[in-house]
Amino acid sequence: MNIKEIYLDGTKLEANANKYTFVWGKAIKKNKERIKEQIKELWEYTQKIAEEEKLDKTEIEFEEIDSEKVKETIEKINEALKEKEVSKKIKQKLSYAKKQWPKNLEKYKEQEEILGKRNSYSKTDKDATFMRMKEDAMKNGQLKAGYNVQISSNNQYVVNYSIHQKPGDTTTLPSHMEKHKAMYGENPEVVVADAGYGSEENYTYLENNKVEAYIKYNNFDKEQKKTRKEVNPFATEKLYYNESKDCFYCPMGQMMHPIGEKRRRSENNYERQLVQYQAKNCEGCSIRGVCHNQKSNRIIEVSHMGKYLRKKAKDKLESEKGNYYRKKRCADVEPIFANMKQNKNFRRFLLRGLEKVSVEIGLFAIAHNLSKWAVTAV
Numbered sequence: 494m495n496i497k498e499i500y501l502d503g504t505k506l507e508a509n510a511n512k513y514t515f516v517w518g519k520a521i522k523k524n525k526e527r528i529k530e531q532i533k534e535l536w537e538y539t540q541k542i543a544e545e546e547k548l549d550k551t552e553i554e555f556e557e558i559d560s561e562k563v564k565e566t567i568e569k570i571n572e573a574l575k576e577k578e579v580s581k582k583i584k585q586k587l588s589y590a591k592k593q594w595p596k597n598l599e600k601y602k603e604q605e606e607i608l609g610k611r612n613s614y615s616k617t618d619k620d621a622t623f624m625r626m627k628e629d630a631m632k633n634g635q636l637k638a639g640y641n642v643q644i645s646s647n648n649q650y651v652v653n654y655s656i657h658q659k660p661g662d663t664t665t666l667p668s669h670m671e672k673h674k675a676m677y678g679e680n681p682e683v684v685v686a687d688a689g690y691g692s693e694e695n696y697t698y699l700e701n702n703k704v705e706a707y708i709k710y711n712n713f714d715k716e717q718k719k720t721r722k723e724v725n726p727f728a729t730e731k732l733y734y735n736e737s738k739d740c741f742y743c744p745m746g747q748m749m750h751p752i753g754e755k756r757r758r759s760e761n762n763y764e765r766q767l768v769q770y771q772a773k774n775c776e777g778c779s780i781r782g783v784c785h786n787q788k789s790n791r792i793i794e795v796s797h798m799g800k801y802l803r804k805k806a807k808d809k810l811e812s813e814k815g816n817y818y819r820k821k822r823c824a825d826v827e828p829i830f831a832n833m834k835q836n837k838n839f840r841r842f843l844l845r846g847l848e849k850v851s852v853e854i855g856l857f858a859i860a861h862n863l864s865k866w867a868v869t870a871v
């Protein structure tokens with residue numbers, strides 16, 4: 494085993510959490526919106542029917558609400574409507590709002606703090622996030638509370654592992670690499686991974702850290718098959734780019750010129766610079782239906798840095814060394830997950846919380862490495 498060449502992959506492992514105890518970020522947002530709308534309506538209603546002298550003329554801004562603001566507003570509404578004849582429905586609504594809304598908003602605030610950048614968590618293991626698992630016994634695509642376990646290996650030994658709270662593999666690479674560096678005092682020389690990690694951000698990160706990357710990008714496998722059917726001929730990456738004229742040619746040969754730029758920041762704070770190119774006239778084009786479904790003339794967004802890094806990745810992957818690493822990847826890191834899930838039947842964590850599940854994976858890694866060593870030493 495060595496720590497210079499590593500093979501990286503990830504798997505989702507079920508948390509020790511009840512699957513019906515979820516908290517969804519979207520639901521919190523929706524409930525907060527509902528309270529916002531209703532308190533605004535009640536305030537506007539009060540402004541209309543309350544007597545002039547009882548009205549509080551302060552402008553209330555309802556864009557951002559919290560429990561204090563809602564509490565104060567309800568008090569002001571109650572004060573203004575004190576001796577006024579209001580319907581039973583309004584009275585009931587105000588009484589409910591006074592009792593529930595500030596309490597609920599406090600609860601949502603706490604839940605949002607636990608969520609952080611996630612979309613969900615489980616009440617029984619607050620560090621676990623709901624994600625789609627590969628193993629789906631019921632075959633109903635139901636999300637389960639779990640963790641994203643990233644493992645890098647060499648010669649089927651676990652070299653490094655990290656636990657993540659989001660399902661996607663792409664964003665996990667930098668922190669996984671930081672852990673490697675913290676443990677071994679240096680970066681590996683080579684990283685081999687599948688298309689789940691092939692992003693402009695990751696290629697840039699590895700290049701900046703002088704790590705040779707053999708990482709596939711989306712469509713790499715399709716391109717290799719060269720079966721025209723599978724590669725969408727209208728995809729942006731299939732359009733020809735003329736560098737000296739800085740324009741693309743659409744499938745009908747029309748020039749697409751730059752019309753603007755956009756910047757997008759990723760979760761890990763990486764900024765992508767995208768240039769927008771637009772076709773001059775799509776009206777009446779006989780292949781419009783298969784080319785795009787935009788209302789205007791077709792606009793494409795291209796990151797030139799991404800394009801350059803993708804080309805570089807392609808050349809590396811198709812080289813002799815790249816071929817060797819690609820073949821070896823499946824036989825290096827993947828058997829570790831097979832051993833974990835099939836042989837050891839480790840499909841669900843026993844403990845709860847990020848720290849404890851990390852210990853569990855650490856123990857598995859020690860056991861795996863020792864048994865592998867014992868077998869090869871015989």
Ligand code: SF4
Pocket residue numbers: 743744745746747772774775778779780781784785791
């Ligand atoms: S729809 Fe527009 S962009 Fe697409 S091929 Fe026709 S002219 Fe070109």
